Amino acid sequence: MEGADSLSLNTSRTLSDWLALRQQFPILSREVKGKPLVYFDNAATSQKPQVVIDALSHYYSYYNANIHRGIHTLAEEATMAYEATRDAVRDFVGAAEREEIIFTRGTTEAINLVAYTWGRKHISEGDEILISGMEHHSNIVPWQILCAEKGALLKVVPVEDDGSLSMSAFHELLSERTKLVSIVQVSNALGTVNPVKEIIDAAHRAGAKVLVDGAQSAVHLDIDVQDMDCDFFAFSGHKVYGPTGVGALYGKRELLESMPVFQGGGEMIKEVSFEGTTYADLPYKYEAGTPNIADTIALKAALDFISGIGKAQIRAHEDELLAYATAELKAIPGLKIIGEAAQKVSLVSFVVEGIHPQDIGVLLDNMGIAVRTGHHCTQPLMKRFGIPGTVRASFALYNEKTEIDVLIAALHKTIKMLT
Template sequence: MVLTDIRQQFPILSRMVKGKPLVYFDNAATSQKPQQVIDALTHYYSFYNANIHRGIHTLAEEATMAYEATREAVRDFVGADATEEIIFTKGTTEAINLVAYTWGRQNITAGDEIIISGMEHHSNIVPWQILCEEKKAFLKVIPVTDEGELSIEAYKELLGSKTKLVAVVHVSNSLGTINHVNEIITAAHLVGAKVLIDGAQSAVHLDIDVQKMDCDFFAFSGHKVYGPTGVGVLYGKRELLEDMPVFQGGGEMIKDVTFEQTTYNDLPYKYEAGTPNIADTIALKTALDFITAVGKDKIRVHEANLLAYATAHLKTIPDLSIIGEAKDKAGLVSFVVKGIHPQDIGVLLDNMGIAVRTGHHCTQPLMKRFGIPGTVRASFAMYNQPEEIDVLITGLHKTIKMLT
């Protein structure tokens, strides 16, 4: 097993919870932060805290340079052509809403169709429902198989001349399924539809190249890639971003303002109104650099080994069923235990210092598809170790015994 020494770089992993060493398996919700990221935040506030872009003094120039260095790091991280295609947002949710409220309102008309999948997070469902209701358009859903995979055959049957947008998750936050987005994108483009990829879970696990992928939009959140909360990214093809209307009005997104009219700024600032989340954006570069230094190839091998180890041991537990056994999965596993509510399991595991996620994971339609109220989800990161999975398995045995 690789990456055995990485834990010491994450200070929170040394704490105790309920008198037990912390076992953190809630990484799909948010990852922990290495000391470098924490230091980047404190360094900004300690030495060059200032507003960006408009100031001419030294602190403002240093802050601006650091902020824009993150944009270049993101461009490289996702394989975009230019920094103008990188828009900073609060997170994946805001990025998706930005597309819905700008490109969507401009391009979706009555009778048009938007396709999403049956495993989408609520943030990739609700904005399109709002848009469809407003525009009298229709929302179509790609079905999910019993194995937790998308039916590509059914998807292709949904596509047609009325399809204007396909918005799908790259990696399911509830099942871990890695969707075949290249095939999805190619098929959508054949009918003239645009494609948005929700990369909230994939950006940390998979190599991302938006140009090779040929997606029109790609969104992800900083806090799931070992970075701070409150900062995210929207990638969009330049020609689309240039043609889209503005999202919010205020400072920075303007070139010139009079009482008669306003001239909007160039990309990417056209979509970044007001003082942004400067400190967290700057620290995001440190997080991306950290991932690159460790190596995504090593991280993937490590997490795949953890997933295989956990899956094999979970299957030995009586009355436990894994929800979602796709052929291609990222490092998480969801499960239910017959006759026991997932929340009860989560509470008792927390008493043992084990942090898992329980509930519907903001994918209520997917839970309904499987006929369950929710699952227990254990999601893995580069700092997790097999010994922690052993603790989880032991904890599950004790929990099930207490609840039955």
């Protein structure tokens, strides 16, 4: 097998550079069940570099305070750090204005925010919402709830055998009745990269708005919401080497200003009386109550960490890992990769004939290898492929080819044990 010293072939960074980056993630030095940890569950959540951990600790150790409403020093320092993250997110996704960035708990809450505000205002009986057959449950269920409430129709663009989206079917399903297209940019179960710019252009010509689920794409792809021209874009901090419980929704200013409020309470108001309430300007109109201050502050450290390396270099490294893993997995008898679209990120899902994915996952864990098994919150997609679930190995900037070698050897051993 090819060795880890080839990692620098497609990047300007040397092997020692990548190893140094890896050493910035403390958890990767631990053992699991007596074996060195091999972490291939990055599509579920990425590990955190020391700078992110330090940012969390520093906030709680030195300037823990509530934000926006205090005039004392700690409150002012916390507010400045919190709002600096909004600027970092604006730059990270290419938004025009910081007011277009709404902090949420993650992608799921961001999608629900749009469904409960824009959706309730603009979706009526007989209208149609268009999603794809590869959506995460968080981009299915909110629209089902909305359609049931409004008498609207949810339509689904089918997935081809190779895991790509049927663009011919998309164009056929798109009509003047389509009011919203909500589409994942990168499939969390297949790794497929969807042609969102083509989708957005077509949807806009039909008069529809577009929400892009960027939970998986934000860490791998360059995101420019202005060039993309999406109406909404959502992503989660914990998948971009940041903390859990924080994410962001981008929305075009004119849309956000026209939408009703999401939650009521402190911070999202200008004035409150028993006779009525006036609401705050963007972005605070959608940020009721005390937010997740510490994790939001630490999110900036994660985005700065990615920017400091460069997504182009990270993508080249991850693409090489994906190509290597794909070739090695295909050589295993009885193993079938689910999702082989031409455009993919560093994620590979597979099944092994006659073996349940969970059994493989348990035995791999006994060897110190963390993969994800199951339906990956994409039950309709698993049904489309006629399987209960897959084994999913997903790669990040800190992974190495030698770890893939460990996975391949472990799979050979596992399959032998289970057959």
